[in-house]
Amino acid sequence: MLHLSSVIWLFSLFVLINSLCDRRTPRKEGYLREPCVPGFYEGSCLIILEKMKLHEAMEKCRYDYGGRLATAPSKDAFKVWARTIHFSTKKSITEKSRFWVGYDKSGFKNVIPGGEDSTFDEKRWKDVFNADKFVKIDDWENDENKNQLGNFDCPPEGTIFNPLNHKFDVEGYNRKFHGLCETVRSAKLQCDSGWYLIPPLRMCVKVHRDKIIFLQAHAKCNSEDSFIATAQNIYELKLLRNVIVPLKITNNLRSIGGFWGGLKSEGRTTYSMDGTNPIFSVNTDDNKKKCGAFTYRNFGHDELVGVAVPCNEGGFWDTTYKLPFMCQRFADQSNGGGT
Structure with a gap:
């Protein structure tokens, strides 16, 4: 029988790594999860982001x-921005509050988010704004040289908006401000019977209590027109844990239990089963093919959230892992004019 310490030594750890400007393609369905009130402007929705770097x-x-x-198709948008910020933040707004917006030296960015794989294509964005030209900024707060702003994927400076006086300023990317995010409105999200809706992810998940190897779990999800639930970051992992942990499905993963995640690794390269670029990295010293499992809670260091274990029946030195899992698919919705 393999000694427990040897088993633990064979584990490869999942570590969350931080990267900037590297996730090009958003999830392909259902970005919004609630009616857009009051942040609504000609078909678009305004979302207030927490304070963060540009x-x-x-x-x-x-x-x-x-x-x-x-961005701003007309100066009337500035009033909508300020009104949205006021109603969304209530009393937390102060004279020092600023918001990142999408302006560069050529004006407000008239770009199509998400790239070719996004459901929000160029025609749809033009239908939202009904405008191809965007306004220039006349009012700068501190006579900033806007020419230092460039149209970069990772710009060194960005533009901030003052909701109290409707003026703008330039700040370095490393400063933390709220963000003013703009997207197309979408309808309510729905899931089939037996599936849980996770609104922030715009996803439906179905819990499978059967403890099976990864390849069997992958096949089962495929048969249900879905894929193994995949967390892209710590926040998404918490949402998945909120679904499965209360079910108390005990298993042999890391003594604290866990469930399959839609991640496969080969050496130090990690692949995500939903086609997105994962920001979880697998720390392993060999070139074996392994599959990812998330633990029911973090262990050791706060960033150690899961392990890489054999995808199928283990060999002489590898334990066979049979774990529960969740299948995940996009929530059903209509992509019309909002709710």
Whole structure:
């Protein structure tokens, strides 16, 4: 019988790594999860982001909501921005509050979020705004040289909006401000019977209590027109854990239990089964093909959230892992004019 310490030594750890401006393609369905009130402007929806650096705000808006930092087809949009900020933040807004927006030296960015794989294509965005030209900024707060702003994927500076006086300023990317994210409105999300809706992910998940090897779990999800539930970051992992942990499905993963995640690794290269670029990295010292399992809670260091174990029946030195899992697919919705 393999000694417990040897088994633990064979584990490869999942570590969350931080990267900037590298998630090009958002999830392909259902970016919004609730009616867009009051942040609504000619078919678009405005979403207030928590304080974060410029690149983080760009990534969150593009990846999580399929959008872009807010642009302005007309100066009336500035009033909508300020009103949205007021109603969304209530008393937390102060004279020092600023918001990242999507302006560069050529004006507000008239770009299509999400790229070719996004459901929000060019025609749809033009239908939203009914405008091809965007306004220039006349009012700068501190006579900033806007020429230092460039149209980069990871710009060194960005533009912030003052909701109290409707003026703009330039700040370095490393400063933390709220973000003003803009995306297309979508309808309510729905799941079939037996599936849980996770609204922030725009996803439906189905829990399978049967403990099987990864390849069997993968085949089962495929038969249900879905894929193994895949967390892209710590926040998404918490949402998945909130579904499965209360079910108390005991198993032999790391003594604290766990479930399959849609991640496969070969050496130090990690692949995501949903086709997105994973930001979980597998720390392993061999070139074996392994599959990812998330634990029911973090262990050791806060960033160690799971392990890489054999995808099928283990060999002489590898334990066979049979775990529960969740299948995941996009929530059903109509992509009309909002709710």
